[in-house]
Amino acid sequence: GIQVEQSPPDLILQEGANSTLRCNFSDSVNNLQWFHQNPWGQLINLFYIPSGTKQNGRLSATTVATERYSLLYISSSQTTDSGVYFCAAPLNYGGSQGNLIFGKGTKLSVKP
């Protein structure tokens, strides 16, 4: 099955710094999603981005499907950005969008 790998596993930033998180996937995907999990366990969908670039405030994401990777950019980081960031792809190409395989995540800590 498809493999999803994220890097780096851990990241410590000073408030105001920028960062780039990477997600590599082993096979073609028709869907790639980014999530943020807060310290209490709540998973929030950030982007649905099968290809191209999307922006939402200080966050943006780019997926290059032909090269099998996606990037999540966080600009001017804030302490509230802390948590774990996951990327996820469908278990099967063309499969149900709700049945996802997740990477192991990048744990981000933003210091004041």
Added chain:
Amino acid sequence: DAGVTQSPTHLIKTRGQQVTLRCSPKSGHDTVSWYQQALGQGPQFIFQYYEEEERQRGNFPDRFSGHQFPNYSSELNVNALLLGDSALYLCASRTGAGNTIYFGEGSWLTVV
């Protein structure tokens, strides 16, 4: 508009016991998926329910079973609990054709 709600939020069970976790999907959503998230790992797909039937299943033993009711709510049952079943159990919902999935806050299960 209530999001995805799960109950209970925390519970402790003894090895060998059985547990039932409950999920009410976001209003308007008819598809429910369950995930298991061990400490320090990404969520792992257990199964998906749509129209009261299990539609897809991840790599989990038959001890894990589920049900979906006519009002789209769902239950996850785990029999013969093992210590390794200790995890955060997440429920996610979406519409049948939707790309965005919404997660509940999860049920923290500890098996002792």
